[in-house]
Amino acid sequence: MSEVVRLERRGDIALITVNNPPVNALGVAVRAGLQQAFERAEADTEVRAVVLLCEGTTFIAGADIKEFGKPPQSPSLPEVIEIIEGGSKPSVAVIHGTALGGGLEVALGCHYRIARPDAKVGLPEVKLGLLPGAGGTQRLPRLAGVAKALDMIVSGQPIGAAEAVEHRIVDELFEGDLVEAGLAYARRMVEEGRAPRRSGEQTAGLEGADNAGLIAAKHAEVAKRMPGLFSPLRCVAAVEAATRLPLAEGLKRERELFVECLQSPQRAALVHAFFSERQAGKVAGLPADVSPRQIKSAAVIGGGTMGVGIALCFANAGLPVKLLEINDEALGRALQRARDTYGASVKRGSLTEVAMEKRLTLVQGVTDYAALADVDLVIEAVFEDMGVKQQVFERLDAVCKPGAILASNTSSLDLNAIAAFTKRPEEVVGLHFFSPANVMRLLEVVRGERTSHEVLATSMALGKTLKKVAVVVGVCDGFVGNRMVFQYGREAEFLLEEGATPQQVDAALRDFGMAMGPFAMRDLSGLDIGQAIRKRQRATLPAGLDFPTVSDKLCEAGMLGQKTGAGYYRYEPGNRTPQENPALAEMLEAASREKGIERRTLDEAYIIERTIYALVNEGAKILEEGIAQRSSDIDVIYLNGYGFPAFRGGPMFYADSVGLDTVLAKVKELHARCGDWWKPAPLLEKLAAEGRTFSQWQAGE
Numbered sequence: 001m002s003e004v005v006r007l008e009r010r011g012d013i014a015l016i017t018v019n020n021p022p023v024n025a026l027g028v029a030v031r032a033g034l035q036q037a038f039e040r041a042e043a044d045t046e047v048r049a050v051v052l053l054c055e056g057t058t059f060i061a062g063a064d065i066k067e068f069g070k071p072p073q074s075p076s077l078p079e080v081i082e083i084i085e086g087g088s089k090p091s092v093a094v095i096h097g098t099a100l101g102g103g104l105e106v107a108l109g110c111h112y113r114i115a116r117p118d119a120k121v122g123l124p125e126v127k128l129g130l131l132p133g134a135g136g137t138q139r140l141p142r143l144a145g146v147a148k149a150l151d152m153i154v155s156g157q158p159i160g161a162a163e164a165v166e167h168r169i170v171d172e173l174f175e176g177d178l179v180e181a182g183l184a185y186a187r188r189m190v191e192e193g194r195a196p197r198r199s200g201e202q203t204a205g206l207e208g209a210d211n212a213g214l215i216a217a218k219h220a221e222v223a224k225r226m227p228g229l230f231s232p233l234r235c236v237a238a239v240e241a242a243t244r245l246p247l248a249e250g251l252k253r254e255r256e257l258f259v260e261c262l263q264s265p266q267r268a269a270l271v272h273a274f275f276s277e278r279q280a281g282k283v284a285g286l287p288a289d290v291s292p293r294q295i296k297s298a299a300v301i302g303g304g305t306m307g308v309g310i311a312l313c314f315a316n317a318g319l320p321v322k323l324l325e326i327n328d329e330a331l332g333r334a335l336q337r338a339r340d341t342y343g344a345s346v347k348r349g350s351l352t353e354v355a356m357e358k359r360l361t362l363v364q365g366v367t368d369y370a371a372l373a374d375v376d377l378v379i380e381a382v383f384e385d386m387g388v389k390q391q392v393f394e395r396l397d398a399v400c401k402p403g404a405i406l407a408s409n410t411s412s413l414d415l416n417a418i419a420a421f422t423k424r425p426e427e428v429v430g431l432h433f434f435s436p437a438n439v440m441r442l443l444e445v446v447r448g449e450r451t452s453h454e455v456l457a458t459s460m461a462l463g464k465t466l467k468k469v470a471v472v473v474g475v476c477d478g479f480v481g482n483r484m485v486f487q488y489g490r491e492a493e494f495l496l497e498e499g500a501t502p503q504q505v506d507a508a509l510r511d512f513g514m515a516m517g518p519f520a521m522r523d524l525s526g527l528d529i530g531q532a533i534r535k536r537q538r539a540t541l542p543a544g545l546d547f548p549t550v551s552d553k554l555c556e557a558g559m560l561g562q563k564t565g566a567g568y569y570r571y572e573p574g575n576r577t578p579q580e581n582p583a584l585a586e587m588l589e590a591a592s593r594e595k596g597i598e599r600r601t602l603d604e605a606y607i608i609e610r611t612i613y614a615l616v617n618e619g620a621k622i623l624e625e626g627i628a629q630r631s632s633d634i635d636v637i638y639l640n641g642y643g644f645p646a647f648r649g650g651p652m653f654y655a656d657s658v659g660l661d662t663v664l665a666k667v668k669e670l671h672a673r674c675g676d677w678w679k680p681a682p683l684l685e686k687l688a689a690e691g692r693t694f695s696q697w698q699a700g701e
């Protein structure tokens with residue numbers, strides 16, 4: 001037997017164990033091992049039942065995603081599952097951890113399934129731009145019914161074991177040892193004389209309901225909610241085939257649809273996003289022997305939107321957190337904000353009252369710095385002004401215990417300068433959360449010149465604890481995400497001077513897949529933020545460069561966005577739906593006139609190139625300067641902090657897919673027409689000339 005699949009005899013029971021760390025993925029060795037084990041169990045006349053289970057933390061978590069895009073190797077997973085399901089002896093899958101994708105499909109090929117109460121089962125293929133390609137779209141509806149199958153396959157969300165029992169996906173729950181439970185169940189199957197139960201013969205799930213109506217409704221929902229996505233509609237089509245065709249035909253139809261998804265550029269982008277997120281957690285150059293400190297308590301300075309959001313991240317992770325404000329009145333407002341934030345979740349049904357109260361007990365309001373003497377980590381989230389940061393860090397340095405980490409949530413100020421306010425610069429790090437901090441997954445971990453390896457490793461581990469996607473970035477104005485979004489926003493605004501309206505630009509970028517257009521985003525966060533940044537940046541702006549003027553005109557008119565009822569758009573009181581701002585047209589005309597620009601109609605492709613390529617060119621500069629470790633880290637930042645569409649992989653992956661020579665040609669054209677904002681990044685020129693991609697450069701190819 002292979003070392004990843006073991007076959008043992010326990011009396012008249014065949015015990016098949018998969019052991020392929022870290023998640024028992026169905027690589028070719030596992031598939032071949034499973035085929036051999038089940039064939040040998042079938043041929044062994046002494047064997048009367050078969051148990052399949054896994055070692056390690058989880059049951060099989062799916063196909064080996066690393067194999068996608070490579071030439072297929074036999075046996076295929078459908079072939080293996082056909083052998084499992086075709087066995088003449090009853091088989092049982094013993095599920096712990098997560099049975100996902102091909103893992104659940106293997107379990108559905110077994111005749112029975114038992115699971116630990118805390119186990120989960122799911123078909124997340126749609127999140128990778130795929131669909132369950134080894135029978136999941138055909139077997140699950142036969143067991144759980146079309147409605148549940150559609151929900152699970154189109155959402156990709158796993159369900160708990162108890163719910164799986166409710167929907168006949170799992171037969172029963174068990175506690176205790178996997179092997180003992182599996183053997184006991186197998187012995188029961190033998191004693192009861194149970195025959196193999198093949199899902200192809202199970203049609204209960206397909207009868208009775210108005211399946212055609214369910215399919216049509218889900219199709220309409222997907223077309224409306226996930227425009228532009230390739231695989232969800234094919235998921236629906238595959239399940240539709242199950243309602244119409246016998247199993248063998250349905251499996252053929254599923255395979256056709258699966259291959260379509262496998263070959264789509266969206267699958268390549270989503271798989272890139274999956275692995276990039278995991279790679280981002282690895283910090284190049286960290287010595288292997290560096291272990292993170294344990295963070296058992298924290299404090300947040302500043303009870304504004306960000307400070308409260310950050311404090312809730314700790315409470316959500318079950319960690320006690322002190323929230324410091326300057327006086328009781330401000331503290332009262334902050335604690336009320338915390339309660340209101342949780343209250344909104346309770347209202348939405350995503351949090352129970354009991355859980356809310358439990359988490360709120362973890363948030364302790366304080367007004368005296370002395371209360372911070374014992375905490376392991378402090379995060380400053382006060383006003384973005386160096387003078388205020390200095391006061392805070394000098395006090396923290398004086399009060400906090402040796403070994404306490406002092407972090408700043410600054411979104412663009414110089415972390416090295418902040419560290420220099422303390423006597424412990426090696427303990428200072430940037431932890432840049434994104435608003436709303438208790439919701440957005442991205443966390444930029446800003447590595448100062450003096451930040452120690454241990455503090456860096458602790459910050460990355462804290463990111464995992466807080467369920468964030470932590471990405472290491474270097475010190476510069478805006479670090480990675482904001483530095484790139486400055487370029488993107490500026491170019492979007494220049495388009496307004498050339499002839500576009502905010503509606504046109506926002507619509508073009510939403511069609512591209514961005515969660516929100518740049519102008520709706522600016523109205524949401526407030527135009528005064530950009531104004532303050534431009535004011536600071538003007539001081540060091542290279543000669544010949546200047547900013548667009550529309551945003552400043554709006555600020556001068558007191559139109560700061562949603563918070564003042566008007567910005568690029570107008571808003572009815574209490575209503576966030578953007579309406580046309582009648583005052584804007586004149587400002588646009590004036591902005592164009594002042595620059596001698598003849599306004600013209602801009603097409604969507606130009607809007608996308610002008611904004612997305614601005615991200616790419618700046619990303620290339622960031623890579624050259626070593627501010628980001630990898631081009632895929634930049635993708636992870638943009639996917640998780642700025643609403644870039646995952647089905648395009650991120651700005652750098654997208655540029656690779658367009659072709660860096662194409663991108664460079666457009667950058668050069670814009671450089672000639674629009675000036676040095678568009679100076680091509682040398683790395684972009686180099687890779688385009690060599691016919692390489694950012695991914696190849698990152699891999700050292």
Ligand code: T1G
Pocket residue numbers: 022023025058061062063064065066077098100101102103105124125128130131132133134136275278279
């Ligand atoms: N293939 C290859 N490697 C995988 C993998 C997979 N399916 N899943 C995880 N890894 C690696 C991951 O890259 C990381 O590697 C390590 O395992 C730990 O992962 C035919 C076609 C199972 C819930 O989509 O959701 O089946 O960084 O950090 O937080 O229809 O991994 O250590 O080198 O995420 O404990 C469907 C994807 C595939 C499941 C565990 N299955 N995985 O989470 O660990 S398509 C999935 C996860 C398919 C069939 C179709 C999670 C997890 P490294 P991790 P975790």
